[in-house]
Amino acid sequence: MSQAPQMASYQTNKTPTPEGSHAERLSTLASAQPAQIDRATGLKLFKDMTLGRRFEDKCAEMYYRGKMFGFVHLYNGQEAVSSGVIGAMKLKHDWFCSTYRDHVHALSAGVPAREVMSELFGKETGCSKGRGGSMHLFSREHHLLGGYAFIGEGIPVALGAAFSSRYKRDALGDKNSDSVTAAFFGDGTCNNGQFYECLNMAQLWKLPIIFVVENNKWAIGMAHDRATSDPEIWRKADAFGMKGEEVDGMDVLAVRGAAERAIERARNGEGPTLLECLTYRFRGHSLADPDELRSEEEKDFWAKRDPLKNLEIHLKKQNLANSDELRKIEKDIDAEVNDSVEFALGAAEPEPSDLTKYIWAEDK
Ligand SMILES: Cc1ncc(C[n+]2csc(CCOP(=O)(O)OP(=O)(O)O)c2C)c(N)n1
Numbered sequence: 001m002s003q004a005p006q007m008a009s010y011q012t013n014k015t016p017t018p019e020g021s022h023a024e025r026l027s028t029l030a031s032a033q034p035a036q037i038d039r040a041t042g043l044k045l046f047k048d049m050t051l052g053r054r055f056e057d058k059c060a061e062m063y064y065r066g067k068m069f070g071f072v073h074l075y076n077g078q079e080a081v082s083s084g085v086i087g088a089m090k091l092k093h094d095w096f097c098s099t100y101r102d103h104v105h106a107l108s109a110g111v112p113a114r115e116v117m118s119e120l121f122g123k124e125t126g127c128s129k130g131r132g133g134s135m136h137l138f139s140r141e142h143h144l145l146g147g148y149a150f151i152g153e154g155i156p157v158a159l160g161a162a163f164s165s166r167y168k169r170d171a172l173g174d175k176n177s178d179s180v181t182a183a184f185f186g187d188g189t190c191n192n193g194q195f196y197e198c199l200n201m202a203q204l205w206k207l208p209i210i211f212v213v214e215n216n217k218w219a220i221g222m223a224h225d226r227a228t229s230d231p232e233i234w235r236k237a238d239a240f241g242m243k244g245e246e247v248d249g250m251d252v253l254a255v256r257g258a259a260e261r262a263i264e265r266a267r268n269g270e271g272p273t274l275l276e277c278l279t280y281r282f283r284g285h286s287l288a289d290p291d292e293l294r295s296e297e298e299k300d301f302w303a304k305r306d307p308l309k310n311l312e313i314h315l316k317k318q319n320l321a322n323s324d325e326l327r328k329i330e331k332d333i334d335a336e337v338n339d340s341v342e343f344a345l346g347a348a349e350p351e352p353s354d355l356t357k358y359i360w361a362e363d364k
């Protein structure tokens with residue numbers, strides 16, 4: 001029997017190094033115009049990122065203590081992306097779409113920690129009434145159009161929201177319809193057809209949407225550099241005549257700066273942006289992943305770029321905050337997270353008689 005043909009390019013099209021192509025790129029980023037922030041914004045960002053980090057740590061604790069079940073994908077390490085983008089948008093006006101790694105996007109969008117935690121415990125008080133769980137957070141009030149277990153599933157939904165914003169303004173004459181939609185998804189998802197179809201339509205109709213790629217180098221156990229034709233995802237915008245930008249996704253001010261530019265273009269009717277954030281997850285793919293594939297050197301490289309520590313250094317250097325203030329914020333956040341757990345544990349389960357409720361839109 002003849003041997004299967006060798007496919008050299010299938011193995012990798014880049015030489016693997018502990019840090020991979022991300023490390024080279026971080027040193028030569030195409031754009032490095034960070035946002036300028038005042039003290040209030042700096043503290044808000046620190047608070048939002050701390051909430052994201054500590055909420056996720058608490059989920060891990062609950063999961064490993066056998067109190068939380070199902071698939072749970074944490075966001076540790078990637079906080080600068082959620083806080084940087086959503087923090088630059090108008091809450092309850094702009095729209096957001098997430099993935100199964102959605103807890104922190106929901107928190108940044110203003111969904112109360114109690115409602116997010118309740119959802120993870122399957123309680124009636126959860127933002128999806130306990131029917132969705134970790135991967136399907138939803139809040140109409142906070143314009144969170146969902147977390148999605150299928151990768152890429154949120155992108156066309158986000159596109160629809162962006163289309164509706166434009167349609168209301170241009171076809172229905174609503175001058176105030178200027179909302180922008182942010183769609184968050186991972187590097188692995190960019191090898192999926194829906195990504196390209198939606199980029200095409202977004203550029204064709206100049207839709208007010210930001211495609212936010214959270215490039216954390218891995219799609220479960222598949223290294224990004226091995227899986228895609230050009231690891232620089234932002235360059236794929238070129239094929240559609242779209243604006244693309246790459247940014248240090250461990251630096252919240254860099255992310256915010258890029259987000260501000262993209263939001264401005266979108267609101268002005270100048271169309272979409274493909275924003276690639278170079279980031280890293282500090283934990284395994286999900287809490288069921290023993291995380292044995294990634295090297296210790298790689299993890300160390302990224303641990304040194306911790307976005308929370310980066311922001312703290314900046315705030316102190318610019319005299320925007322001191323250590324005592326930041327420690328106080330952490331303490332308050334810990335209390336908020338503990339409160340969310342107590343609230344969720346004590347909340348009611350959905351009634352079995354309500355099994356078919358919320359499948360279709362409810363009558364008012
Ligand atoms: C349509 C579809 N195919 C396959 C899967 C299985 N799957 C779950 S997560 C994942 C990797 C996604 O990686 P990435 O987009 O980089 O996101 P990350 O988990 O790194 O945030 C895959 C292939 C899925 N959920 N949906």
Ligand SMILES: [Mg+2]
Pocket residue numbers: 186187188214215216217218219220
């Ligand atoms: Mg990934």
